[in-house]
Amino acid sequence: MPLNLPEPTVIAVPAFVLLCLAEMLYGWKTGRAHFEGKDTFTSLIMGLGSTVSGALTASIAAVGAYWIWDHLRLFDLGQAPWVFVLAFVLDDFAYYWIHRYGHRMRWMWAAHVIHHSSQHYNLSTALRQTWTGQFTPGALFKIPLIILGVHPAIILFVAGINLIYQFWVHTEAIKRMPRWFEAVMNTPSHHRVHHANNPKYLDSNYAGVFIIWDKMFGTFVPEDDAEPVRYGLVRDLGTFNPLRVAFHEWWGIIKDVWSAKTLHDKFMFLVAPPGWTPDGSRKTSDMIKEEWQARLSAERQAAE
DSSP: OOTTOOOHHHHHHHHHHHHHHHHHHHHHHHSSSOOOHHHHHHHHHHHHHHHHHHHHHHHHHHHHHHHHHHHTOSOOOOSOHHHHHHHHHHHHHHHHHHHHHHHHSHHHHHHHGGGGOOSOOSGGGGGOOOSOGGGSGGGGGGHHHHHHTOOHHHHHHHHHHHHHHHHTTSOSSOOOOOHHHHHHBOOHHHHHHHTBOSGGGSSOOOOSSBTHHHHHHTOOOOOOTTSOOOBSOSSOOOOOOHHHHHHHHHHHHHHHHHHOSSHHHHHHHHHSOTTOOTTOOSOOHHHHHHHHHHHHHHHHHHHO
């Protein structure tokens, strides 16, 4: 079996660096890409930390994946080219759900929030990755691929290709791709929407490679030129401290679970959407969107 496939993201690192530098130069000359020194440095530190934490826990994940492969798989699909293509599509489908739950379950959001903590949007933002994703249930979504008969090494390989694809969509330098491409693939326009904190855009465009998943499951929102994207969290962290960026939401969960009065509330602080509280004193994204829609409706009625 293909146990010695290359690691695509490791190979791509020099290209990532060169493209970041090229975008900086392009932004300096045209004003169509924006960087801030401390923010970019934080993104690079978060990317480095993600690489280190991933390497430290890779063996644990591998043990689990290969145990499932040895004991639970239904088939062995082999190494034919069509298997890699199938694995790429299925892995991207799994990524959609991992990403969606990463926004809708606070336990998973605690890891993913790092990626959304920048108020800027450029290629360095793509490198702002979690240090703690391996401590969430996200990997469970890929178990069906192993059971189906896709070798863990193939899954790891196509997941790396998926991440490489996602790098280039983190830019303001590209406004729109051709219409046929925008219809099927994730693009900078689609992903800018995903990184927005505007109520109109919250919880949308979870795609990794194929935007068709969002269109199939009702989470697609097109970029509206009349509604410029604002980047970052609904409540900005106000810091470039990498440790706070990495762990602030985990600390928030610990405090909420500790102070919760019932087992139900303790559990909900883990699995409910970010912002959930028993008394509704904080706002979830659904509540924010409902309030925005109510204001919009009131403004329209007043205009009539």
